[in-house]
Amino acid sequence: MNEQEPEVQIQRKLVAFLKARGWHVERLFADAFQNGFPDLFAAHPKWGQRWIEVKRPDEYSFTLRQRQKFPAWEKARIGIWILTAATQEQHDLLFKAPNWRDFWKPSDQVPTRQETDAMVDKLAREHEQQIEKEREKRREGGREGERKDGEGETGKDSC
Numbered sequence: 024m025n026e027q028e029p030e031v032q033i034q035r036k037l038v039a040f041l042k043a044r045g046w047h048v049e050r051l052f053a054d055a056f057q058n059g060f061p062d063l064f065a066a067h068p069k070w071g072q073r074w075i076e077v078k079r080p081d082e083y084s085f086t087l088r089q090r091q092k093f094p095a096w097e098k099a100r101i102g103i104w105i106l107t108a109a110t111q112e113q114h115d116l117l118f119k120a121p122n123w124r125d126f127w128k129p130s131d132q133v134p135t136r137q138e139t140d141a142m143v144d145k146l147a148r149e150h151e152q153q154i155e156k157e158r159e160k161r162r163e164g165g166r167e168g169e170r171k172d173g174e175g176e177t178g179k180d181s182c
Contacts, residue, residue: 076103
């Protein structure tokens, strides 16, 4: 397989490969209702159903919706398999535990609502502290300016 092969070509070959082995395959196209769904739904009379996400083996990422949805599906005990080629080796993965976590990177983690709120609160506090420091600098700068201006004016008045 060509490592630079676009994901859509891998997907086409994989669909043909699975159909040749008795799988019924539905290609899913993301829209407002299917955002984050895996690329394929496959069903086999003997082996059951599989949700399959197709990724390039050399370069891949998860969409934001997948990063949200895949962990939720995992909690609901819905398996997702990542396949990267139309090969027997990849096909054999469908008979093992769902493998999408093998592709997961720490940077794919989406923060929880509580974590997001805590980050926003921290940023807000830091911003407020920065504003207060700037105000303090301006006040100190203004006092120095007042002294200088005051000294100058006093000098003019005394002449």
